[in-house]
Amino acid sequence: MTAEAQAQAQPARAVISRPPSGWRVVAQKEIADHVSSARFYVLLLMLGAAAIVPLYFASDAIRSVASQVQDTRNAFLVLFIYAPSDIPIPPVFGFVGIVAPLLGVAFAFDAINSERAEGTLPRLLSQPIYRDDVVNGKFAAGLAVITIVLVAVVGVISGFGIVRLGIVPSLGEVIRLLAWLALSVVWVSLWLAFGLLLSVVIRRAATAALVGFGVWLLVAIFGQLIVGLIAGIVAPVASAGTIGEALSLTALSETILRLLPLTLYQEASRVLLNPSVTTVATPSTIGQLQQWQQQAEGQLLTFDQSALLIWPHVVALIALTATCFAAAYVRFMRQEVRA
Amino acid sequence: MTTATTRPARRRRHGPASDSPSEAAPIRTRALTKRYGERIAVDALDLEVHAGEIFGLLGQNGAGKTTTILMLLGLTEPSGGSARVVGLDPTRHPLEVKRRVGYLPDSVGFYGSMTGRANLRYTARLNGLVEEEAEEHIALALEQVGLTDRADSRTDTYSRGMLQRLGIADALLKDPDVLILDEPTASIDPIGIAEILGLLRRLVRERGMTVLLSSHLLDQVQSICDRVGIFAHGKLIGVGTVPELATTFGDGAAHLEATFLDGTTDPAGALREVPGVEAAERDADSGTWRIVVRPATESVRVREAIIDLGAKRALRMTSLRELEPSLEDIYRTAVAGMTRGFAVEEVTA
Ligand SMILES: Nc1ncnc2c1ncn2[C@@H]1O[C@H](COP(=O)(O)OP(=O)(O)OP(=O)(O)O)[C@@H](O)[C@H]1O
Ligand SMILES: [Mg+2]
Numbered sequence: 001m002t003a004e005a006q007a008q009a010q011p012a013r014a015v016i017s018r019p020p021s022g023w024r025v026v027a028q029k030e031i032a033d034h035v036s037s038a039r040f041y042v043l044l045l046m047l048g049a050a051a052i053v054p055l056y057f058a059s060d061a062i063r064s065v066a067s068q069v070q071d072t073r074n075a076f077l078v079l080f081i082y083a084p085s086d087i088p089i090p091p092v093f094g095f096v097g098i099v100a101p102l103l104g105v106a107f108a109f110d111a112i113n114s115e116r117a118e119g120t121l122p123r124l125l126s127q128p129i130y131r132d133d134v135v136n137g138k139f140a141a142g143l144a145v146i147t148i149v150l151v152a153v154v155g156v157i158s159g160f161g162i163v164r165l166g167i168v169p170s171l172g173e174v175i176r177l178l179a180w181l182a183l184s185v186v187w188v189s190l191w192l193a194f195g196l197l198l199s200v201v202i203r204r205a206a207t208a209a210l211v212g213f214g215v216w217l218l219v220a221i222f223g224q225l226i227v228g229l230i231a232g233i234v235a236p237v238a239s240a241g242t243i244g245e246a247l248s249l250t251a252l253s254e255t256i257l258r259l260l261p262l263t264l265y266q267e268a269s270r271v272l273l274n275p276s277v278t279t280v281a282t283p284s285t286i287g288q289l290q291q292w293q294q295q296a297e298g299q300l301l302t303f304d305q306s307a308l309l310i311w312p313h314v315v316a317l318i319a320l321t322a323t324c325f326a327a328a329y330v331r332f333m334r335q336e337v338r339a
Numbered sequence: 340m341t342t343a344t345t346r347p348a349r350r351r352r353h354g355p356a357s358d359s360p361s362e363a364a365p366i367r368t369r370a371l372t373k374r375y376g377e378r379i380a381v382d383a384l385d386l387e388v389h390a391g392e393i394f395g396l397l398g399q400n401g402a403g404k405t406t407t408i409l410m411l412l413g414l415t416e417p418s419g420g421s422a423r424v425v426g427l428d429p430t431r432h433p434l435e436v437k438r439r440v441g442y443l444p445d446s447v448g449f450y451g452s453m454t455g456r457a458n459l460r461y462t463a464r465l466n467g468l469v470e471e472e473a474e475e476h477i478a479l480a481l482e483q484v485g486l487t488d489r490a491d492s493r494t495d496t497y498s499r500g501m502l503q504r505l506g507i508a509d510a511l512l513k514d515p516d517v518l519i520l521d522e523p524t525a526s527i528d529p530i531g532i533a534e535i536l537g538l539l540r541r542l543v544r545e546r547g548m549t550v551l552l553s554s555h556l557l558d559q560v561q562s563i564c565d566r567v568g569i570f571a572h573g574k575l576i577g578v579g580t581v582p583e584l585a586t587t588f589g590d591g592a593a594h595l596e597a598t599f600l601d602g603t604t605d606p607a608g609a610l611r612e613v614p615g616v617e618a619a620e621r622d623a624d625s626g627t628w629r630i631v632v633r634p635a636t637e638s639v640r641v642r643e644a645i646i647d648l649g650a651k652r653a654l655r656m657t658s659l660r661e662l663e664p665s666l667e668d669i670y671r672t673a674v675a676g677m678t679r680g681f682a683v684e685e686v687t688a
Pocket of ligand 2 (some may be wrong): 404405406521652
């Protein structure tokens, strides 16, 4: 080394204060990784195209629907719940319900096992951070990135509605939209936590991805079909003799369907985005049915009424997420550092 | 690389109160044990590494070196016994221990999509180093391991030895008090090895760092380590300086090497007459004479006697020196003894 290098080779001793909590440093790096990764752009494109292209084609229909809505305060939310009858595409919220799990799994399935594969885990864990900082940081990073993607998509749809259709949202609608966004973030976290669990338990990233997408297919596409079939066997509504019987059988089959987290998300979304939905379930007695019909006479729920209606759904989703995350966390804390 | 100077010694940091503040040993274990199911990987290990020394861990594959190191860092929970690193229990104060101990894992890995420098930057941030300071530390560490010119290439373009060097830079980044290196010279070329061993020696001398390293390369360990511990089946079967180990595991003989000018009378008879000389044989290839002295403590007197003899009998001796005990021989004897011991135990059991 040269004399000049000698001279500069004496950096002052770093004042090692308490490192800015480890999980943040991990999250920062992971976010940078995600945002520069190919998968981020692929998923962004997919989600963007799939949400916006149908909207574009359906815009005329939406415009006419929006103008027909008696209460113009809700014209804006129609953008998110409108499903055109001529083309078979789901409403935006239905679409998010199906694609968000894909996002969650895609950003987490290789979180821990890739560190093992690259041999970086022992080095990472020998830095002055707690072991859970790694899991927490990775979870936070995935959540941040997906939230940004979701906000961007919702923003584009809203912008489309405002600019192209000239629908300006009311304050109430903005609140409902934000609440729905929060619900969607919870929905994504569930899948992120599930992906994280897979990345801890399954040593090979490719296997973890396969399992993750398999479960996604099962839940998002075949799940309601299969559970519907089971419900049809357990509670055959068609065989009901009286209206009362039919109603109680319907209620039973709805409960069975609600075992699927996707159902929970979809029901909650419907209530949040549409103030005219006054109940999550079909009434199970004739008395309730009458009451429901009276309410349905053009009555709109306030935001707190809607929120009250779906809070069990939200709690269930959060509990599921917490369970997945805790399982990933506990497994990771107990695992050997070397593979 | 490099004559890059090390950083000057700096003030001690204050962490959680150490359990015994007067205790100087940076690494000390008491009956440290690790079990994997039925298999005992580390068996009631008592190890002490003194401040400012380079300690070498030797042992065959699966002897328990890596397991011991992981327990010292709090990366694996011991099944029994206790460890103190920089005076702290690594399972109870993992953060403070990891802040002050640099670690190079065996088969170290880096994020392939990031450059070497970016990888080190991540480590620096995890250690709470702030921007410009971190950059200075990174530049110095890269310089010390001779990677400056490749620092800005992605690490998936690095060779195995370059990754190993980057791993050493990574361990040095936090300016540790104790450096734990698991097979630090694996895949590094001979000149690189000399450079890295030189760097370690300088760090110990100038910074008062304590180094614990494991290795399979015995001559390296012999050349750099102040003390050596020999591991077999999770037990420390010998510990000390190489001469100390030679006394423990040697056969009690010293070895001399002598050369004579060609054409002189056969010295064999004369040599064998010297009291204390057990055997004297000529190596056919090199033409040197190997003289076995027993007991080893007689070696100085025997050497004097041989020099006298050379003058008296006109043997025209050109050199005479005592052969240092080689760590390889010691290691072989120690491990063989251990294996024999085991065989006996199994038979009697
Ligand atoms: N996760 C694990 N589960 C079960 N046994 C293990 C595990 N990790 C290590 N072992 C066992 O512990 C023993 C010690 O292994 P260790 O890695 O410490 O050896 P080592 O001395 O570092 O060997 P090498 O020189 O090959 O690196 C071995 O018998 C090994 O099989
Ligand atoms: Mg090892």
